Amino acid sequence: MNILVTGGAGFIGSHLVERLLQHGHNVWTLDDMSTGNLHFLDEATENNRHSMIYGSVTDKYLLKELMEHCDVVFHLAAVLGVKNTVENPLKVIEGNIDGTRNILELAYHNKMKVVFASTSEIYGKNSQIPFGEDADRVLGAPSIHRWCYATAKAIDEHLCFAYAEKGLRVSVVRYFNAYGPRQTSSQYGGVVARFIKAALLNQPLEVYHDGSQIRCFTFIRDTVEGTLSAMGNHANGQAFNIGSEHAIAIRDLAHKIKDLTGSSSPIVYIPYATAYGPGYEDMPVRMPDLTRSRSILHYDPSVSLEEGLKMSIEWFKQQMKDEGM
Ligand code: UDP
Numbered sequence: 001m002n003i004l005v006t007g008g009a010g011f012i013g014s015h016l017v018e019r020l021l022q023h024g025h026n027v028w029t030l031d032d033m034s035t036g037n038l039h040f041l042d043e044a045t046e047n048n049r050h051s052m053i054y055g056s057v058t059d060k061y062l063l064k065e066l067m068e069h070c071d072v073v074f075h076l077a078a079v080l081g082v083k084n085t086v087e088n089p090l091k092v093i094e095g096n097i098d099g100t101r102n103i104l105e106l107a108y109h110n111k112m113k114v115v116f117a118s119t120s121e122i123y124g125k126n127s128q129i130p131f132g133e134d135a136d137r138v139l140g141a142p143s144i145h146r147w148c149y150a151t152a153k154a155i156d157e158h159l160c161f162a163y164a165e166k167g168l169r170v171s172v173v174r175y176f177n178a179y180g181p182r183q184t185s186s187q188y189g190g191v192v193a194r195f196i197k198a199a200l201l202n203q204p205l206e207v208y209h210d211g212s213q214i215r216c217f218t219f220i221r222d223t224v225e226g227t228l229s230a231m232g233n234h235a236n237g238q239a240f241n242i243g244s245e246h247a248i249a250i251r252d253l254a255h256k257i258k259d260l261t262g263s264s265s266p267i268v269y270i271p272y273a274t275a276y277g278p279g280y281e282d283m284p285v286r287m288p289d290l291t292r293s294r295s296i297l298h299y300d301p302s303v304s305l306e307e308g309l310k311m312s313i314e315w316f317k318q319q320m321k322d323e324g325m
Contacts (some may be wrong), residue, residue, distance in 0.1 A: 007077030009036025011090030045201025057099030081188035180220030181315035199263035211251025222301035243288035
């Protein structure tokens with residue numbers, strides 16, 4: 001099949017592109033390179049079934065041309081990261097809604113299949129753990145920027161389901177804390193990448209708050225397999241949790257990464273207000289109910305946290321060596 005991957009030069013996107021090529025598809029990667037990295041596509045670039053297009057999902061003319069030749073689009077291009085959400089709300093809102101509208105509208109006219117990458121953030125502060133896909137969204141006030149990413153992604157999902165009712169073949173995958181090789185360790189990145197990099201440099205591991213907050217980290221290979229399995233038409237018109245059941249508190253994660261790297265880093269505790277600004281609210285627990293994904297997608301996350309962390313650590317070590325660190 002001919003497949004478009006938006007955000008294909010990013011962390012999750014580039015792994016997805018590689019898997020699609022392995023499955024024998026022709027793949028077009030669309031990325032504006034705002035956070036993507038061309039090196040992530042080194043393997044894909046060697047394949048003559050892969051094409052890289054520099055551009056934005058907000059460029060409707062470019063999208064129109066591209067999508068005319070495709071059967072499926074995986075829409076992963078997004079503006080994300082907690083820091084971005086707090087610091088650049090407009091960029092986050094516009095970046096996550098405008099492009100998705102374009103994709104859905106064009107996919108509808110071209111009768112394509114869409115897999116939309118959403119997030120477990122949309123469940124917000126819901127305290128009924130684990131989250132089934134039909135759980136309520138419990139978010140804070142619109143005046144608090146922290147909630148704009150979750151809100152924008154939820155609007156995107158509303159758009160997906162509105163188009164599904166009109167006949168568009170669309171599935172939504174909600175990611176739960178994906179981690180692994182190629183995740184950014186910058187201040188806009190996820191906690192696993194940040195802790196591994198700090199540990200390898202013997203710098204402090206900064207645990208926000210008291211580190212009691214719990215997440216279910218999902219190794220990138222499982223995240224990608226879950227995304228791929230949503231391509232089939234049996235998944236149309238529904239949302240799926242793509243996560244793991246490896247629940248761990250952030251302070252325990254810090255100790256685990258410190259042990260696995262043999263690092264001498266101190267573990268320090270930082271208030272949310274210092275990390276993200278005043279009034280920041282975090283989710284104390286975020287866990288997926290995987291019943292629907294397991295039964296409909298046959299999604300079966302198989303990489304243990306320990307295995308996944310070890311593979312990630314190896315990648316970061318190599319990366320830092322290549323960068324001369
Ligand atoms: N966190 C942390 N130190 C960091 C980055 C994040 O303690 O350097 C915490 C963050 O407050 C959250 C958890 O780790 O409770 C996961 O953060 P991440 O940004 O990876 O993903 P989120 O679950 O917030 O989407």
